[in-house]
Amino acid sequence: MTRSTAPSARTKVRRLRELARYDRSAVNAILDEATVCHVGFVDEGQPFVIPTAIARIHDYAYLHGSRVSRMLKLLAAGNPACITVTLLDGIVVARSAFNSSMNYRSVVILGSAEKVTGENKKIALDAFTEHLIPGRTQDIRASKPKELAATTVVRFSLEEASVKVSEGPPSDEKSDYESDVWAGVIPLALKSGEPQSDPRLKSGIPVPPYIRKRKT
Template identity: 50%
Template sequence: MEAFEKTSRNQVKRIPKRGHYDRPAIYAILDDACVGHVGFALDGQPFVIPTIYGRDGDTLYLHGATTSRMLVALQKGLPVCVTVTHIDGLVLARSAFHHSMNYRSAVIFGTARLVEGAEKNKALEVISEQILPGRWEEVRGPNAKELKATSVVALEIEQASAKIRTGPPGDDKEDYELPIWAGVLPINQSYGAPQEDPLSRKELDLPASVLQVSER
């Protein structure tokens, strides 16, 4: 199914024309990031935790220490909400009221389950590839001790929506005559020059995973 069904849980209420429910739009937002905010309630107390994730199809993988309160709680089958946001520009209007931002955001709903065995190794690779494609094959994989100290949960994406704003400001008609500059100030994320670990035993060439982003 290409689109998620609109329900009371995932429907965009404020400026609904900016809402998107198709998987390609939502997954493009997820794939352009690697950190989301995971929301859940535990004993009546809400928590929102910034967390690295990886996407594989309709599944998000999250990982952390086995003692992580969030991961321990999610294994209980709690409802989970994950949000991811990109700020693409400051929208500067002629009036203070009409200032805004250009953005792409996704809201994901689902229920998590504990991941074990071969899927656990695969999930850790998915998370690594989400952060820096190709790095997993360049490094030592996790050993038994590290795997034992790490929990991984899979969040099956049950419902989702995206909200996107693009374009210039929208001022009141009479304000367009004001002698005030208005427009969009774009915001772009970029990588800096690689900095080698000072404890490296010898000089090494940059790996392919780093080269592919540092040469952009």
């Protein structure tokens, strides 16, 4: 079963507050589980899709990257963009090729970025670290001024974010339910493996508990 919600304008969200709240909590849950997003932008008529890290703070999705990257320059300049997060949950093995599909949860954010500066930039950079590795910011040194200067941070409002969720068993044609072929779902999930210490790590430094307990 696939369901989707797509607020298309601020007025719509105001008129359907219950739906808007549902949307926002579904959007938040998917973004907060994401390891990467895919960013779409256009350069001289050619669309590009680039994987990058994402972090959410309240009602905004944050992206960051090198100050000199084409993507960050185009985003920071306010060009129209699309951020898509996809969490793959399974392969839906139907009794026909036609009805076979995938289970997933996805968010599509349309909009233009605003550049994030000053204290908010530092807060956002910490959010990227904590998003991927909760607890890490307590353990590492602060960013240096030259590192902050080399990094561009932008954010997108979640106002126009839409959610699509596909879940559950296959939905087959009526006549196919008589088939003797197996049907079902193969679950998929992104899993963490055993942490690998850097070969250049000083001796005697154990893997910290917040690294061990990180879930994906």
